[in-house]
Amino acid sequence: MRIPSLLSSVTVAALLAATASAHIVSEKQGAYPVFGEVERLDPALDSLISPNARMHLLATGFEWAEGPVWHAAENQLLFSDVPENIVYRWTAERGVSIFLHPSGYTGLMSEAPYEEGSNGLMIDADGNLVLCQHGNRQIGRLNPDGHTFSVLANRYMGKRFNSPNDLVRDKAGNILFTDPPYGLENQTRWKEQEKQGIYRLSPSGQVTLIYDGMSRPNGIGLSPDEKTLYVGSTDGREPWIMAIPMDGQGNRVGEPTMFFDGRPLFAQGRRGGFDGLKVDQSGNVWASGPGGIVIISPEGKNIGNLLTGRGTANIGFGGANGTTVFITADDSLLMIESNTRWAGYGW
Secondary structure, three states: OOOOOOOOHHHHHHHHHHHHHHHOOOOOOOOOOOOOEEEEEEEEHHHHHOOOOOOOEEEEEEOOEEEEEEEEEHHHHEEEEEOOOOEEEEOOOOEEEEEEEEOOOOOOOOOOOOOOOOOEEEEEOOEEEEEEEEOEEEEEOOOOOOHHHEEEOOOOOEEOOOOOEEEEEOOOEEEEOOOOOOOOOHOOOOOOOOOOOOOEEEEOOOOOEOOOOOOOOOOOOOOOOOOOOEEOOOOOOOEEEEEEEEEEOOOOOOOOEEEEOHHHHHHHOOOOHHHHHHEEEOOOOOEEEEEEEEEEOOOOOOEEEEEEOOOEEEEEEOOOOOEEEEEOOOEEEEHHHHOOOEOOOOO
């Protein structure tokens, strides 16, 4: 277990105790309890999730779990606990352990953030962990020492970001990310950006605004051909996913349109914003949203849902074959086996 040296012995002991007592459900493979329900709305779902597949609970006891990403080189899942300022690791052999603390706020600024920790996570082409860091208000890359960060981007037009939330990379090496204000006190204090942007960070370090017409842009993902950028909204007045036309090189080439409207799901009494999303190799969108994970065909049809029974933050594909779906749902980490992979699998 890698524990950064900047932690005191008391802090380390407390974190280890919390991990051991609250987070591990079972260290025995195949012994994870069934959790939630698979709702099948269209026969097309059977090709993505086998009829006998079930969700399972891997771990619980977190404050708000977020941003699951599979690190293939280390055969482990990494995910954030935003309020606790921690990135955890999970492996099938050892369960949950602490990977990184602090993960999002390292005391760079005098003002205390409302939400300190990292949120969305990504593995870059070189195998480095890249983090949306709420507290430091930046996109950061974990350095080889395992506890310090290189700043990839922290400003646009000379003004600090609000609190970078989620991110995706394309084949050209661009990082596309959202910047809602959730990390700021009252979502307004210390705010410098007038609007909540969707940005592109190029390999050269240049930051470009893609779109600023969404009040709470959050989850973000690319279609397999990288011609469509999907962005979820966590504004309760705008519970939908937008589709932004792109040129495959990280440039917007048209006006956004609504891809999926979540208001009918809200009308059923289901709750939850489109907080995180991934796109599979066939172009289906898997988005955290009302009720859990909403699975949407490339044509915008809701073909099924993974009902978690709690606020659901994000989703990631991984595992040995890239087909395991990991879900962060409030205080818990869940999984279900699928028959598909993330659109970026293998590159």
